[in-house]
Amino acid sequence: MLSLKDLSYLVALDELGHFGKAAQACYVSQPTLSGQLKKLQNQLGVELIEKGSKKVILTHVGREIAQRAKAMVLQAHELEAFARASNKPLTGRLKLAIIPSLAPYLMAKTGACVNALLPGLTIELHELETHELLRQLKSGEIDIGILVLPQPQAGLRHLSLWQEPLWLGVGHEHPWAKKTQVTRGQLAGAELILLKEGHCLADQAQQMCQLKSQSQAFRGASLETLRYMVSAGNGATIVPQLSMDAWISHGEQNITYIPITSPKQAREIGFLARSGSAYWPCVEALHGAMAKVLPKNSADTQTVPLVI
Amino acid sequence: MLSLKDLSYLVALDELGHFGKAAQACYVSQPTLSGQLKKLQNQLGVELIEKGSKKVILTHVGREIAQRAKAMVLQAHELEAFARASNKPLTGRLKLAIIPSLAPYLMAKTGACVNALLPGLTIELHELETHELLRQLKSGEIDIGILVLPQPQAGLRHLSLWQEPLWLGVGHEHPWAKKTQVTRGQLAGAELILLKEGHCLADQAQQMCQLKSQSQAFRGASLETLRYMVSAGNGATIVPQLSMDAWISHGEQNITYIPITSPKQAREIGFLARSGSAYWPCVEALHGAMAKVLPKNSADTQTVPLVI
DNA sequence: TTTTTCAATAGGTATTACCGATAATGTTGA
DNA sequence: TCAACATTATCGGTAATACCTATTGAAAAA
Numbered sequence: 001m002l003s004l005k006d007l008s009y010l011v012a013l014d015e016l017g018h019f020g021k022a023a024q025a026c027y028v029s030q031p032t033l034s035g036q037l038k039k040l041q042n043q044l045g046v047e048l049i050e051k052g053s054k055k056v057i058l059t060h061v062g063r064e065i066a067q068r069a070k071a072m073v074l075q076a077h078e079l080e081a082f083a084r085a086s087n088k089p090l091t092g093r094l095k096l097a098i099i100p101s102l103a104p105y106l107m108a109k110t111g112a113c114v115n116a117l118l119p120g121l122t123i124e125l126h127e128l129e130t131h132e133l134l135r136q137l138k139s140g141e142i143d144i145g146i147l148v149l150p151q152p153q154a155g156l157r158h159l160s161l162w163q164e165p166l167w168l169g170v171g172h173e174h175p176w177a178k179k180t181q182v183t184r185g186q187l188a189g190a191e192l193i194l195l196k197e198g199h200c201l202a203d204q205a206q207q208m209c210q211l212k213s214q215s216q217a218f219r220g221a222s223l224e225t226l227r228y229m230v231s232a233g234n235g236a237t238i239v240p241q242l243s244m245d246a247w248i249s250h251g252e253q254n255i256t257y258i259p260i261t262s263p264k265q266a267r268e269i270g271f272l273a274r275s276g277s278a279y280w281p282c283v284e285a286l287h288g289a290m291a292k293v294l295p296k297n298s299a300d301t302q303t304v305p306l307v308i
Numbered sequence: 309m310l311s312l313k314d315l316s317y318l319v320a321l322d323e324l325g326h327f328g329k330a331a332q333a334c335y336v337s338q339p340t341l342s343g344q345l346k347k348l349q350n351q352l353g354v355e356l357i358e359k360g361s362k363k364v365i366l367t368h369v370g371r372e373i374a375q376r377a378k379a380m381v382l383q384a385h386e387l388e389a390f391a392r393a394s395n396k397p398l399t400g401r402l403k404l405a406i407i408p409s410l411a412p413y414l415m416a417k418t419g420a421c422v423n424a425l426l427p428g429l430t431i432e433l434h435e436l437e438t439h440e441l442l443r444q445l446k447s448g449e450i451d452i453g454i455l456v457l458p459q460p461q462a463g464l465r466h467l468s469l470w471q472e473p474l475w476l477g478v479g480h481e482h483p484w485a486k487k488t489q490v491t492r493g494q495l496a497g498a499e500l501i502l503l504k505e506g507h508c509l510a511d512q513a514q515q516m517c518q519l520k521s522q523s524q525a526f527r528g529a530s531l532e533t534l535r536y537m538v539s540a541g542n543g544a545t546i547v548p549q550l551s552m553d554a555w556i557s558h559g560e561q562n563i564t565y566i567p568i569t570s571p572k573q574a575r576e577i578g579f580l581a582r583s584g585s586a587y588w589p590c591v592e593a594l595h596g597a598m599a600k601v602l603p604k605n606s607a608d609t610q611t612v613p614l615v616i
Numbered sequence: 617t618t619t620t621t622c623a624a625t626a627g628g629t630a631t632t633a634c635c636g637a638t639a640a641t642g643t644t645g646a
Numbered sequence: 647t648c649a650a651c652a653t654t655a656t657c658g659g660t661a662a663t664a665c666c667t668a669t670t671g672a673a674a675a676a
Contacts, residue, residue: 003312019623020621031623032665034625056622075379083373084353328653340635342654344633344634
């Protein structure tokens with residue numbers, strides 16, 4: 001019968017392309033890994049590793065099998081995690097990723113509360129843009145993601161957390177600085193300072209303004225960059241509410257925040273995890289803890305569904 | 309590290325509910341199975357088997373883990389099958405299931421041709437109703453299904469084969485026996501003899517006639533039963549084209565077949581297999597072989613999508 | 617060429633999966 | 647209640663094998 005251990009050797013070799021390094025990664029000696037892979041090839045009756053080549057290259061079949069093997073190894077780890085979690089729920093190490101336009105502000109607001117409610121849980125926080133977050137989530141590098149929904153992805157399960165209102169942030173010199181509100185229609189074609197492409201907030205803002213990507217000359221690397229730019233001059237940008245709250249409470253004086261209406265704009269923040277993940281109870285616990293701290297949604301808030 | 313063998317022991321125990329029988333199914337002795345399961349419990353740090361109970365009952369966690377384990381074991385088998393198939397494509401044993409309203413007629417028409425084209429392939433044929441077919445397909449008990457599409461099922465891959473026209477079969481004494489065509493509208497509320505519930509053909513016919521299930525007094529167990537009933541008296545039923553062809557070529561004299569028009573009714577026949585199945589090349593080969601033998605679709609044929 | 621790098625081989629050891637026999641336990645029928 | 651039975655757990659021994667270190671062989675780099 002096939003052995004998961006042998007399969008994991010193949011996965012390691014596929015990923016590292018080097019017998020010695022793969023062996024090291026698996027905590028075995030190089031001869032062991034070589035021998036077991038040879039055994040695996042006999043069991044399957046297939047050449048997995050390209051023969052006679054200078055480099056370590058898997059055959060076409062080998063690569064396909066390594067891919068399947070990787071999925072199985074991941075499932076094995078999830079099974080073990082599930083078993084652990086069933087003993088002591090809400091303990092252990094949790095690899096959590098949050099999109100950059102949300103991470104610092106969300107953690108500032110909810111971090112203490114979460115730690116208080118889930119003392120047994122060590123949260124390892126990663127800041128990843130949506131695309132990379134999804135990849136790492138599916139590959140098992142992270143366990144839970146917090147990002148903008150909806151994300152129609154097979155094999156993933158989601159839980160909505162909050163409709164985060166979006167504001168227009170403008171410098172005091174900006175022509176709109178005296179406005180008490182801006183309608184969505186007025187935003188069409190407006191010149192905004194946005195984040196780099198890849199950030200879902202930038203995509204969403206572009207949609208709201210019906211802009212093509214080329215029309216944007218300036219791209220910030222983080223919301224904090226945008227903050228300084230708007231604060232310094234007469235630019236304008238889209239600001240999620242949590243960032244706004246943080247900036248206000250940190251004494252930012254030079255930005256005026258204007259509500260966007262007709263309809264009120266928001267983005268849907270939520271959790272994402274693998275469907276079979278052992279960490280789903282953690283998701284629910286985090287949801288419970290965070291929901292208490294976040295402001296209540298007003299009724300007329302409307303999500304802008306993001307087209308991926 | 310977790311061992312697939314141990315996991316398969318747990319799966320066997322879950323399914324058979326008996327240490328001895330499970331051991332037998334795994335070709336090991338009962339003490340071996342007991343011991344390995346004990347080891348597994350230690351590894352996972354979880355009680356898998358209900359202690360102190362009279363019957364062998366898995367704990368709640370145990371059952372969940374057995375379910376995950378089953379999926380992994382299935383994947384292991386598929387991986388092995390894939391490796392085998394990569395050596396000698398289109399050989400070996402193929403477990404094929406076909407819905408009963410199609411199986412005999414399809415095999416009669418295409419069996420010889422398939423065997424001629426795929427001499428290395430031993431086909432093990434099962435006759436299963438849609439629901440059971442899907443279950444067995446997902447659990448790995450069968451490899452390929454031929455049934456009525458669409459079947460929106462996660463993890464399964466499909467390939468459409470043929471739009472099979474549907475006819476109205478009536479006895480010579482039936483009021484409609486002299487008609488040259490029947491429109492779909494005329495079928496509404498018509499009294500038809502149908503198959504038992506569970507057969508997708510019956511569901512589809514009911515939809516066509518806009519009937520509730522209660523309104524059907526008579527239910528046949530197979531199309532052959534319906535044939536005798538219609539042939540003997542003045543009943544009417546929906547007949548798929550392949551059945552009709554078979555009946556005609558077997559000398560059935562007492563049934564008149566009336567085309568259903570406005571629009572012409574049909575059902576979509578197609579293949580279904582697990583997404584990662586090693587047997588997909590077989591599906592394509594079968595598709596190629598069968599498509600040659602089946603009649604060409606006329607352009608105005610319309611599928612009636614089945615609501616599950 | 618020599619040196620270096622890397623995988624394959626050899627030989628030996630510790631682990632463990634496995635078996636048969638048997639004991640312990642629970643279940644059932646009188 | 648106590649046999650008679652069915653079923654699982656335990657015991658001791660064995661064969662298979664996963665693993666190691668040391669070494670060799672072959673290819674690439676110097």
